[in-house]
Amino acid sequence: MTGTKTRPSRKSIVILLLLLALIAGGIFSAITGGRSDTGITQLWGVIFTPDSSLPQSVLRDIRLPRTFSAALLGVNLGLAGLALQAITRNPLASPAILGINQGAALGLTLSLIIPGLTGLSPDAMAVAGAMAAGVLTFAIAGGLRGKMDSMRLILGGVAVGAFAYAIVRFSFTLDDELARSVVRWTVGDIGYIRWPQTRWLAIWALAGLLCSFVLAQRFNLMALGQASAQGLGSDPRITLLLGTILAAALAGISVSVAGPIAFVGLVVPHIARIGFGADHRILVPATALTGAALMLLADGLSKWLSAPVETPIGVIAALIGAPWFLWLTLSTKESR
Amino acid sequence: MNWLLRALGATAIMAFATVTNAGEISHELGTTTVPDAPKRIVVLEFSFIDALASVGVSPVGIADDKKRDRIIPAYTDIIGTDWVSVGTRKTPSLEVIASLKPDLIIADKKRHSAAYETLSEIAPTIVLDSLAGDYHASVAQMGVIGQAIGKSAEMETRVAAHKATMADYIAKIGPKAANYSAQFGVTNAKGLWLHSPISYNGSLLKMFGFASNMKPKEGGVYEKTYVPTTLEQLSEVNPDILIFGEYVDPSHVDSWANEALYKGLAAVQYGQVFNVTAHNWSRLRGMLAAEMTAKDLLEIMSGLD
Structure with a gap:
C-alpha cells in the first residue's frame, strides 16, 4: 500500500474532472437542439424561475428527458461492459464484441417484422435476444463448464454477433417502411424519448448499479483467476451467470431504447480504470459516472454537429470511442 | 437556387x-x-x-x-x-x-x-x-x-396536356397558397421524414405557390431530400399547413398528440393538419401522380379561407 498519501489527492482531481465533464456534458446536451429560442437562459429558467412558456416546456418535456436518458444509457452500457470485462477477465469484452448488442438488435428486429411472434414486448425481445447471444457466446468459449478460453470467447462473440446482425441487415431489404424503421433504430436514435422512457431507463440503471455493487467483491475475486476465486470460496460459475444476466439485461434494455451503441461499453470501464484503479467497489460508481459523462457529450455533439439535422448518437459514440480505444491500446503497449 | x-x-x-x-x-x-x-x-x-x-x-x-x-x-x-x-x-x-x-x-x-x-x-x-x-x-x-x-410525339402531347392541367390547378390553388407556408412529411412507426424544398413534393408545393419554412441556417441549402425530423425540429419549421402521409396507424406523429409543443404548432392551432395517402404522395412520382397530388391540394385549400 505505497502511495496512500498521494492517491487521494490524485483521485480527488480525477473525481473533480469527472464531475465537471458530467455537468458540462449535461448542460451541452440540454441547451442544444432544434429550436433556436431554447438555450442556456431557458435551462436556468426551468431550474430557478419555472413558467409555462413554450421554450421552457421544450426544455422540460423534450430536452431534459433526453439528456437524462443519454446519461442513463451511458451508465447502463458502461456497467454492462464492466461486468463483462470482470467475469471474462478480458479487457476486450464488451456488449458489442460479445455479440450481445447484436443479439438484442435481432430480438428487436424480429419483434418489429413479425409483431405477434412471441407475444413479448419489443423491450423484452431485445433483452431475450441479448441474453441468448450472451449465453451462446459463453457456451462457445467453454464458460458454462467453468473454463473460459479468451480467444474462443472473442471469436465466438464475433461469430454470434455477425450472425445476428446478418439477419438484422436482411430486414433492410424487406418492405421499404419496415426497413426504414429498422435502419433508423440501428443507427441509434433517441430523439423520440420522453419522461416515461426515461423513468424506465432510470429504474434499470438503478437496479444495475445496485446489482453491480453487490457483485463488486465477486468481480474482484474473479480478477485473481477462476481457480483462485474458487479457492477463496466464490464459485466462478455463479459470478459468471449473474454477471452475464446483469450485462445482457443492461445492454438489452439500452439497445431496445437507443439501438446498438458500440464502443461505450468497451471504452468506459477502461477510462474509469485509469482514474480509479482496479477495485470494482470503486469502479462501479466511477464507470457509471464516466459512462454518463461520455454519453452526454455524445448527445450534445449529435444535435450540434450537423444541425439542423441530427447525427445519430450511436455514430458519435463510436467516433469518440474508437480513437480513444486505439490510443489506449497503443499507449498501454508502450508502457510495458 | x-x-x-x-x-x-x-x-x-x-x-x-x-x-x-x-x-x-x-x-x-x-x-x-x-x-x-x-x-x-x-x-x-x-x-x-x-x-x-x-x-x-x-x-x-x-x-x-x-x-x-x-x-x-x-x-x-x-x-x-x-x-x-x-x-x-x-x-x-x-x-x-x-x-x-x-x-x-x-x-x-x-x-x-x-x-x-x-x-x-x-x-x-x-x-x-x-x-x-x-x-x-x-x-x-x-x-x-x-x-x-x-x-x-405521343409523350409530347401528353406532357402538354399535363402542363395545361397543372396550370389550371395552379390558377385555382395559387392565389390562396401565396398566403401560407406548407410542409409535407411521411411518418411510420419510428419517425417523421420531411420532404425538403429540393424534393419532389417540396418542388410541387413551391410550384403551387406555397412558401417553405424549411430553411437551413446561414443561407445553406438542404442537401437531403428526405430529412428525419424530431418534434422540436418540426416546431422550428412550424409551417401554417402540415400534410402528413401516414404509413402506419398509429404513426410516430400520432404519439405527439398530447404534447404541448405539438399543440403549439401553428398548423395544429389553426386546424390545418391534413392526412393524405402516403403511397400516392411519397412513393409515386410523375404526371398522373402529380395530378392526384394537385387534386388533394385543391381539396385541402378549398376548405381554407
Whole structure:
C-alpha cells in the first residue's frame, strides 16, 4: 500500500474532472437542439424561475428527458461492459464484441417484422435476444463448464454477433417502411424519448448499479483467476451467470431504447480504470459516472454537429470511442 | 437556387436527347443505344410506370416491391396486370430481370447506379433520377422515356396536356397558397421524414405557390431530400399547413398528440393538419401522380379561407 498519501489527492482531481465533464456534458446536451429560442437562459429558467412558456416546456418535456436518458444509457452500457470485462477477465469484452448488442438488435428486429411472434414486448425481445447471444457466446468459449478460453470467447462473440446482425441487415431489404424503421433504430436514435422512457431507463440503471455493487467483491475475486476465486470460496460459475444476466439485461434494455451503441461499453470501464484503479467497489460508481459523462457529450455533439439535422448518437459514440480505444491500446503497449 | 439548377439540368438532358439519333438516349450515366420500339420493358421505379402508362405502354417487368397493389388502379387500368414482379425497388432481382429478356431497362440513379453495368449486360439500360429528383426533373424525364420507347410525339402531347392541367390547378390553388407556408412529411412507426424544398413534393408545393419554412441556417441549402425530423425540429419549421402521409396507424406523429409543443404548432392551432395517402404522395412520382397530388391540394385549400 505505497502511495496512500498521494492517491487521494490524485483521485480527488480525477473525481473533480469527472464531475465537471458530467455537468458540462449535461448542460451541452440540454441547451442544444432544434429550436433556436431554447438555450442556456431557458435551462436556468426551468431550474430557478419555472413558467409555462413554450421554450421552457421544450426544455422540460423534450430536452431534459433526453439528456437524462443519454446519461442513463451511458451508465447502463458502461456497467454492462464492466461486468463483462470482470467475469471474462478480458479487457476486450464488451456488449458489442460479445455479440450481445447484436443479439438484442435481432430480438428487436424480429419483434418489429413479425409483431405477434412471441407475444413479448419489443423491450423484452431485445433483452431475450441479448441474453441468448450472451449465453451462446459463453457456451462457445467453454464458460458454462467453468473454463473460459479468451480467444474462443472473442471469436465466438464475433461469430454470434455477425450472425445476428446478418439477419438484422436482411430486414433492410424487406418492405421499404419496415426497413426504414429498422435502419433508423440501428443507427441509434433517441430523439423520440420522453419522461416515461426515461423513468424506465432510470429504474434499470438503478437496479444495475445496485446489482453491480453487490457483485463488486465477486468481480474482484474473479480478477485473481477462476481457480483462485474458487479457492477463496466464490464459485466462478455463479459470478459468471449473474454477471452475464446483469450485462445482457443492461445492454438489452439500452439497445431496445437507443439501438446498438458500440464502443461505450468497451471504452468506459477502461477510462474509469485509469482514474480509479482496479477495485470494482470503486469502479462501479466511477464507470457509471464516466459512462454518463461520455454519453452526454455524445448527445450534445449529435444535435450540434450537423444541425439542423441530427447525427445519430450511436455514430458519435463510436467516433469518440474508437480513437480513444486505439490510443489506449497503443499507449498501454508502450508502457510495458 | 438548387431546384432551379436541377430543373435546368434536367431540361438540358431533355434538349440534348432530342438532338441525338432516335436510338441514342442520353441519361444520368451516359448514352445508351436503344432499339427503335422496345417491346419488353422493365422499370425499376414507380415514376417510370407513370411515364409508360401516360402513353399506353405496358412493361413486362416492374420492381413493385413484391406487392402488386402498389401499382394503383389508375395505372393498371392502362397497363393491365400481366407484369412480372422483379422484386423490390431497392434490391430488384437481376436474375428475374434477365429471365424476362427485356429490350429496355429503366433504372433509378440513386437506387440502381451500382448495378448499371450488370443491368446494361442484360439489356440497354437508361438511368434517370427519380427518387432524389424534383417534380420538374420528373416531367423532363417523361420526354427522355418517350424517346427511349419510340413514342416521342405521343409523350409530347401528353406532357402538354399535363402542363395545361397543372396550370389550371395552379390558377385555382395559387392565389390562396401565396398566403401560407406548407410542409409535407411521411411518418411510420419510428419517425417523421420531411420532404425538403429540393424534393419532389417540396418542388410541387413551391410550384403551387406555397412558401417553405424549411430553411437551413446561414443561407445553406438542404442537401437531403428526405430529412428525419424530431418534434422540436418540426416546431422550428412550424409551417401554417402540415400534410402528413401516414404509413402506419398509429404513426410516430400520432404519439405527439398530447404534447404541448405539438399543440403549439401553428398548423395544429389553426386546424390545418391534413392526412393524405402516403403511397400516392411519397412513393409515386410523375404526371398522373402529380395530378392526384394537385387534386388533394385543391381539396385541402378549398376548405381554407
